[in-house]
Amino acid sequence: MAALLLLLLTGVNAYEALTLPLEGKRLFNDMLMPGQVSAWFNTLMTGCTLLYVMLSGRDIRKVGNHVADYFALIFFTLCGLYILSSYNTLLMLFLGIEILSIPQYILAGADKRNLKSSEASLKYFLMGSFSTGILLMGIALLYGAMGTFHISEFSFPTTELFSPLALAGILLIVVAFGFKVSAAPMHLWTPDVYDGAPTPFASYMATVMKVAAFYAFIRLFHNSLGSVSNKWMLVIMIITAATLLIGNITAVFQQSVKRMLAYSSIAQAGFMLFAVLSVNELGRQSLIIYAVAYTLATVGMFTVLAKLKDYTYDGFNGLAKSNPMLAFATAIFIFSLAGIPLTGGFMAKYYAVSALMTQGNAMWLVLFGLLMAAVSVYYYFRVIWAMYFKPGTPQLHEPMTTTDNWLLLFTASLVILVGVAPQLVLAFA
Amino acid sequence: MPTQYYLFLSLALFCIGIMGTLMRRNAIIIFMCIELMLNSVNLLLVAFSKMYGHADAQLFVFFIMVVAAAEVSVGLAVIVLMYRKVHSVDVNILNRLKH
Numbered sequence: 001m002a003a004l005l006l007l008l009l010t011g012v013n014a015y016e017a018l019t020l021p022l023e024g025k026r027l028f029n030d031m032l033m034p035g036q037v038s039a040w041f042n043t044l045m046t047g048c049t050l051l052y053v054m055l056s057g058r059d060i061r062k063v064g065n066h067v068a069d070y071f072a073l074i075f076f077t078l079c080g081l082y083i084l085s086s087y088n089t090l091l092m093l094f095l096g097i098e099i100l101s102i103p104q105y106i107l108a109g110a111d112k113r114n115l116k117s118s119e120a121s122l123k124y125f126l127m128g129s130f131s132t133g134i135l136l137m138g139i140a141l142l143y144g145a146m147g148t149f150h151i152s153e154f155s156f157p158t159t160e161l162f163s164p165l166a167l168a169g170i171l172l173i174v175v176a177f178g179f180k181v182s183a184a185p186m187h188l189w190t191p192d193v194y195d196g197a198p199t200p201f202a203s204y205m206a207t208v209m210k211v212a213a214f215y216a217f218i219r220l221f222h223n224s225l226g227s228v229s230n231k232w233m234l235v236i237m238i239i240t241a242a243t244l245l246i247g248n249i250t251a252v253f254q255q256s257v258k259r260m261l262a263y264s265s266i267a268q269a270g271f272m273l274f275a276v277l278s279v280n281e282l283g284r285q286s287l288i289i290y291a292v293a294y295t296l297a298t299v300g301m302f303t304v305l306a307k308l309k310d311y312t313y314d315g316f317n318g319l320a321k322s323n324p325m326l327a328f329a330t331a332i333f334i335f336s337l338a339g340i341p342l343t344g345g346f347m348a349k350y351y352a353v354s355a356l357m358t359q360g361n362a363m364w365l366v367l368f369g370l371l372m373a374a375v376s377v378y379y380y381f382r383v384i385w386a387m388y389f390k391p392g393t394p395q396l397h398e399p400m401t402t403t404d405n406w407l408l409l410f411t412a413s414l415v416i417l418v419g420v421a422p423q424l425v426l427a428f429a
Numbered sequence: 430m431p432t433q434y435y436l437f438l439s440l441a442l443f444c445i446g447i448m449g450t451l452m453r454r455n456a457i458i459i460f461m462c463i464e465l466m467l468n469s470v471n472l473l474l475v476a477f478s479k480m481y482g483h484a485d486a487q488l489f490v491f492f493i494m495v496v497a498a499a500e501v502s503v504g505l506a507v508i509v510l511m512y513r514k515v516h517s518v519d520v521n522i523l524n525r526l527k528h
Binding site: 122 | 436439443446447450456459460463466467469470473474477480481483485486488489492493496499500503504507508510511514515520523
């Protein structure tokens with residue numbers, strides 16, 4: 001049922017992407033301005049959600065008794081995504097972020113019998129509402145400087161004189177977005193929350209929700225604050241470098257694959273920040289392709305993880321012998337996350353790096369990012385090493401069905417498709 | 430009164446809220462500090478609204494109140510859930526339970 005509804009939503013968004021004007025249509029008193037690109041982003045993300053529901057529908061049903069609620073909350077999150085992809089006022093930005101986040105607080109605590117799940121929910125809720133407070137202060141200060149909430153009407157003085165209110169507002173908004181996309185040093189909640197939350201919901205949090213926050217980030221910082229990029233560039237550069245460093249280095253030391261994926265999601269956020277830093281068209285395209293490649297691979301990895309009883313690297317020992325199809329799909333996802341050529345992850349990293357190089361004043365960050373991508377190969381390939389070269393019998397919750405296997409292979413083939421033909425993803429972007 | 434007085438007052442309230450959130454260990458008090466942060470923003474928005482003579486910032490305040498109420502309903506439910514399990518609302522206990 002949920003899958004049918006999602007299919008319908010994907011279709012509607014694709015139709016919108018075909019018909020909406022490129023510059024955007026003004027809706028609700030200029031509050032929303034959906035254009036072709038945002039409708040296309042919606043289409044891609046709804047499609048990913050459809051795939052996610054089909055892949056982990058069975059795992060979602062096993063989390064607790066309120067299955068209908070879980071699906072409803074996933075749809076609310078999607079609603080937040082639609083607002084965030086087309087907002088034109090800071091009010092809609094705030095509402096979108098809240099509609100996106102509040103269902104996630106509930107989903108993180110969905111497994112009520114498990115103390116870790118409740119703990120994750122509480123932690124996520126406290127950090128999330130703290131960041132909301134910061135975001136609101138940023139919005140209020142920016143309003144004080146600009147006199148309007150409409151981001152398309154912001155005008156900055158061309159002289160050296162820059163309102164300290166606006167500067168403080170922009171910095172607070174950067175910090176708040178940093179919380180939402182789990183960029184270092186605001187990433188501390190991420191590993192605990194992803195680790196404690198039920199695996200199928202952690203997967204949704206790490207992917208669609210994070211990507212939606214990134215799209216909102218870009219929409220504000222490219223379109224309306226792009227003209228004053230010299231004011232905020234340095235801060236985001238430092239955040240990016242810290243995110244890449246902390247995410248990758250800490251991931252190396254993890255023993256649990258679930259925690260490793262949490263740190264890897266921080267590390268991948270570092271690369272997505274490249275798209276924010278490069279204030280150009282290519283940057284936006286690189287975010288969209290990164291969003292799709294990262295979402296497909298991470299959803300796939302979490303689905304595999306949800307099937308296993310043991311979340312440590314040892315849990316993957318000998319998977320290639322007992323479930324060759326599962327192991328093969330996992331290997332493709334890992335290749336994509338590590339950025340091996342011919343997979344979506346490679347194309348995503350390639351676009352992100354070339355967008356930043358076009359922008360041209362952060363070459364040291366490009367080199368640093370490539371170095372960190374090399375580090376990431378180590379911890380990603382430990383999974384492949386365990387699956388293919390270590391003896392063992394992995395414990396599954398239940399035997400894999402043929403449908404599950406084929407769906408995972410289908411997801412893996414989509415990952416390859418993104419890597420081979422990225423222009424398909426960028427058809428309307 | 431000049432608007433900057435309101436600005437200083439609400440920034441002070443905001444900072445008290447941030448300090449409370451970071452330093453207190455009782456989940457309910459942390460929660461109250463977050464509400465204090467939101468309300469300082471409300472005050473600031475109303476002051477700016479008066480300064481510019483626009484009503485849209487006051488409209489924003491209503492949205493903040495509604496969303497804060499939605500957050501309270503979720504947040505208190507989570508805290509109650511936690512309290513039933515560990516009979517405490519101290520957030521330090523969470524870190525002890527982690528491993």
